[in-house]
Amino acid sequence: MSAPIAVAIAVVYGFWRYIAAGLIASSLLLMLGLHTIINVEVSMIFRMVAGGIIALFGHSVPVILLAGPAGTLAARIGLAETLQVSAWPLIIGAIPGMVFTILTVIPLIRILKRADSISSYHKKENAA
Numbered sequence: 524m525s526a527p528i529a530v531a532i533a534v535v536y537g538f539w540r541y542i543a544a545g546l547i548a549s550s551l552l553l554m555l556g557l558h559t560i561i562n563v564e565v566s567m568i569f570r571m572v573a574g575g576i577i578a579l580f581g582h583s584v585p586v587i588l589l590a591g592p593a594g595t596l597a598a599r600i601g602l603a604e605t606l607q608v609s610a611w612p613l614i615i616g617a618i619p620g621m622v623f624t625i626l627t628v629i630p631l632i633r634i635l636k637r638a639d640s641i642s643s644y645h646k647k648e649n650a651a
Contacts, residue, residue: 535632549563591625
């Protein structure tokens with residue numbers, strides 16, 4: 524579930540906020556001992572590729588639909604290189620998640636935009 528949410532965050536809040544939040548999350552998880560450096564590597568490869576695609580090519584539907592699977596593909600290839608194993612089993616195992624990302628990212632973007640607009644409305648209302 525994290526890939527479609529990650530892509531939605533990158534679309535709604537922008538690349539730099541997405542990367543900053545990812546760096547903070549990865550750092551905290553690493554310091555708490557819940558992630559290893561390999562987990563951080565995989566996460567950052569995904570973030571740089573998926574977020575980078577959105578930052579470079581915009582927010583069109585085809586770009587959004589391909590950003591998550593492209594990030595996942597790159598992260599799996601990076602993991603395979605780190606572990607010195609074949610990438611194919613890792614990629615094949617990720618295909619259901621890639622399909623799930625394609626199917627759910629657009630609805631999640633709509634939900635996140637709505638939540639952000641409601642939050643922004645309440646911030647303006649409380650400031651007045």
